[in-house]
Amino acid sequence: MxxxxxxxxxxxxxxxxxxxxxxxxxxxxxxxxxxxxxxxxxxxxxxxxxxxxxxxxxxxxxxxxxxxxxxxxxxxxxxxxxxxxxxxxxxxxxxxxxxxxxxxxxxxxxxxxxxxxxxxxxxxxxxxxxxxxxxxxxxxxxxxxxxxxxxxxxxxxxxxxxxxxxxxxVECLTPERALELFQEKVGDETLNCHPSIPYLAKEVVAECRGTASCSYYCWEGYG
Missing domain, CATH: 3.40.50.300 (P-loop containing nucleotide triphosphate hydrolases)
Known part of the structure; x- marks a missing residue:
C-alpha cells in the first residue's frame, strides 16, 4: 500500500x-x-x-x-x-x-x-x-x-x-457566539428544564471569556 x-x-x-x-x-x-x-x-x-x-x-x-x-x-x-x-x-x-x-x-x-x-x-x-x-x-x-x-x-x-x-x-468568541455554542452543546431541553439554567449559562459563558472551554464546563459542571 x-x-x-x-x-x-x-x-x-x-x-x-x-x-x-x-x-x-x-x-x-x-x-x-x-x-x-x-x-x-x-x-x-x-x-x-x-x-x-x-x-x-x-x-x-x-x-x-x-x-x-x-x-x-x-x-x-x-x-x-x-x-x-x-x-x-x-x-x-x-x-x-x-x-x-x-x-x-x-x-x-x-x-x-x-x-x-x-x-x-x-x-x-x-x-x-x-x-x-x-x-x-x-x-x-x-x-x-x-x-x-x-x-x-x-x-x-x-x-x-x-x-x-x-x-x-485567533480571537475569542463574542458573548453572543459563546452563548450559542453553550446552547448547542447542552441542547434546548436541558437549557429550559429549570428557570435558573439560562442565568447560569450566561455565568458560564462569562467565566470562559469567549473560549471554546464553555463546552467543557457545560458537560463537566453544568451539563
Whole structure:
C-alpha cells in the first residue's frame, strides 16, 4: 500500500466563531511568498481545532498531487527536538539503517535531504518558545520550494521569534457566539428544564471569556 500523504485527525466540529480565522489561514496559505504562518491566541480559544480542520481539508478540498506530504507534530512546552524528529521520521518512513545510532545533528541531515526534494506542509501544534526548524532538519519553506510551515502558540512574540511571514490572531468568541455554542452543546431541553439554567449559562459563558472551554464546563459542571 502506498503511504498516505496526509492522515485524518479526530476533531470536534469547528464553531462559527473560528470561520473567519480559518478563511484567513487559507488565504495566507495560497500566497506563494508566505512560507511560515503563525496562529496565536489565548488557551482554549480553538487554535488546535482550527489547525486540525486545515489538516483534514487536504483529504477533500486540496489536490493530493499539490503536496507530497503533510506532517502533524505536537511540540508541547518541553520542545524536545529528538521527539519531534521521531514523529517526522515515522511520517517520512525513514528506515532504521538511516536513522538508528545517529546523533540529533545527523538525523537532521537525513530529514533535510529527504524534505528538500519534496513539497511539504509541516503543522506544529502547541509551541511555547522559539523552535529551531533547521535543527530539526526542515528546509526553509517559501516560494522557492512551495512548502509551508504553520504553527500555533499562545504568544504573538513567539510568532515573531519563529520568523512568521504572517501572524494571525485567533480571537475569542463574542458573548453572543459563546452563548450559542453553550446552547448547542447542552441542547434546548436541558437549557429550559429549570428557570435558573439560562442565568447560569450566561455565568458560564462569562467565566470562559469567549473560549471554546464553555463546552467543557457545560458537560463537566453544568451539563
Amino acid at each position: 502506498p503511504h498516505a500523504r496526509v492522515e485524518e485527525l479526530p476533531m470536534e466540529t469547528i464553531n462559527v466563531g473560528l470561520e473567519s480565522s480559518f478563511n484567513e489561514v487559507c488565504k495566507c496559505f495560497e500566497d506563494a511568498i508566505v512560507g511560515i504562518i503563525g496562529l496565536y491566541g489565548m488557551g482554549g480559544v480553538g487554535k488546535t481545532t482550527l489547525l486540525k480542520k486545515f489538516n483534514n481539508d487536504f483529504l477533500t478540498t486540496r489536490s493530493h498531487d499539490e503536496f507530497d506530504v503533510v506532517i502533524w507534530v505536537v511540540v508541547s512546552q518541553e520542545s524536545d527536538v529528538v521527539k519531534v524528529q521521531e514523529v517526522i521520521r515515522n511520517k517520512l518512513h525513514i528506515p532504521d539503517e538511516d536513522w538508528l545510532n545517529k546523533k540529533m545533528e545527523e538525523r537532521a541531515i537525513v530529514i533535510f535531504n529527504i524534505l528538500k526534494k519534496k513539497k511539504y506542509v509541516l503543522l506544529l501544534d502547541d509551541i511555547w518558545k522559539r523552535f529551531d526548524l533547521l535543527k530539526l532538519g526542515i528546509p526553509n519553506p517559501g516560494s522557492q520550494n512551495g512548502s509551508r510551515v504553520i504553527f500555533i502558540t499562545q504568544s504573538e512574540e513567539v510568532c515573531s521569534n519563529m520568523g512568521a511571514h504572517r501572524s494571525i490572531k
